[in-house]
Amino acid sequence: MKDLGTLSFSKEVAETLGLESAIILELYKTNKIFNSRSIEDLMESVKIEAPFLSNAAIEESLQKLIKYKFININTNSSSSNYSIRLPTKSNFERIKIDNNWQPSKEAIEVLNMSDVSIEFFERKLIEFRLYWIERGQDRNNWNSTYIDYIRREWAKEKSSNKGLPFTINNEWVPSNDVFDILELSEISKDSASKYLREFILYWEENGSAFTTWNSKFIEHVKRRHLGDQNINNEENKKHSEPGKFTKDFAARKSDTSWASEINLD
16 A cells, blocks of 8 residues: 555545545645546546545545636647646735625635535624634635634524523533634633632522623623722732721820740849
8 A cells, every 4th residue: 555654634625525535635635646637537646546435435526626726728829738737826925804804705605515505604694703803813824714614603603502501511611712812802711710610519509591601701701800990909018008097196106015035033
């Protein structure tokens, strides 16, 4: 069997088109699969490089890669019938998102291959842009960030608890968006997490059911964090400011209690 050594591949392609497609695409990108005039010849090249893949899996994967233009068929070239679609230079530039940002055609294709409805991810686009405009971050992977966001939101949309109040339990954890929002208030994830146990314990004993646990946790963390800051400020104040006398000057002058502990024997 052929020694493949270490083979890496795109997680996004594997999740969307399947592991076999991701492996074949990586072999093609690294020039381990030779161009040919027919898909049959291309299949033979794949079999040599990846003998653990079945003929059916290879053919199905190649058809998907060609269909979604990860591999483009170039019928006008006599020397090369296939070419890999490479990212343009602009894909690597770090930019801030704005109100005109749109997901790429490839990102839309990835979402179309899932069960996410078009109306849903188009509606969520406005929320996505607004959130990241306010954060003002520079990134070069906005399409991947958008796909991940839509998948998380779609999972919430399809959750069996959607729209129904539920009681909290020990397995409950805040969503990642909660920590992102708290960071805007300069409260780190580590700082917020230390309040999670007491939050769950209180509401477990309370027994109330809500659909807004994330919002309640944000409020709880902000309140507790502010309280801890005030306590620390008061402690610092005690150590930094001179204390106040509890007696007036005349009473302090006549007070000889300080000498009662001095033994002159």
